[in-house]
Amino acid sequence: MDFSAIIPALPGMWEGMAMTLKLLVLGVVGGVALGTVLALMRLSHNPLLSRVAGAYVNYFRSIPLLLVITWFYFAVPFVLRWLTGEDMPIGAFTSCLVAFMMFEAAYFCEIVRAGIQSIPKGQMGAAYALGMNYGQVMRLIILPQAFRKMTPLLLQQSIILFQDTSLVYAVGLMDFLNAARSRGDIIxxxxxxxxxxxxxYFTISFSASLLVKRLQKRLTV
Structure with missing residues (x-):
């Protein structure tokens, strides 16, 4: 074993890590936003909205992420061509980002839904008594408390997504793992x-998990 060649290759691998972190951040932001909408739909008294959101969550939680990545890589350009009638080249990064957002939204939805349901219903009744509408209650009272409670779970799911970004090798995107593997093959x-x-990967994931545990204890107190 000779690890001396790794140091000269670090700049190239750092570009791959930057791609991994970019996918992670944008995937988490988009996934949480879409997941919050899905959670509100699942909790809605409208049976159609609730069933649509439930079907979405059950579907994406029942298929592997690798399948979603490859499917979106081929499907997104086809859908855009069908909608616009023109060939619109979509790169591997965009298709992977869409796949991560939609896939992770199913998991973030359940986290957000559990966080909302953990808030006592009396608070919502009190807010209605003060004259607030549903949107104001959620935005000003329920969601701020719910996000505080579910922050550790959201971060834990983000760590899982950080590990799952390595699956983009299937469509040739040069993330950290793919950059390291390709340079190892060349050398x-x-x-x-x-x-x-x-x-x-172990160092980053393990360190992040320890931080999440400390944050969870602090929020619990």
Whole structure:
């Protein structure tokens, strides 16, 4: 084992890590936003909205993420061509980002729904008594408290997404793992680079998990 070739290759691998973090941040933001909408739909008294959101969540939680990534990679350009009648090239990054947002939204939806249901119903009744409408109650009272309670779970799911970003190798996107693997193949030291990549993933994920546990204890208190 010779790890000396890793240091000169760090700038190239850092570009891959930047791609991984970009996918992570945008995927979490989009997933939480869409997941919040889905959670409100699931909690709605409208049976149509509730069933549509439930079907969405059940579907995406029942299929592997790799399938979603490859499906969106081929489906997004086809759908845009069907809607616009023109060929609109969509890169691997955009298709992967859409796949992450829609897939993770199913999991964030359940986290947000559980957070909303954990708030005592008496608070909503008191807000209605003060003359607030449903949107004001959710925006000013329920969601701020719910997000505080579910922050550790949201962060834990974000750690899982950070690990899952390595699946973008299927469509040729150069994330951190793919960058490390390709440079190891070029130099002729694939094992050393894969071991290094594994250590980086472990260090980041384990450190983030410890921070989430500390945050959970602090929020609980």
């Amino acid at each position: 002729g030291q694939p094992h050393e680079f894969l071991i290094f990549a594994g250590l980086v």
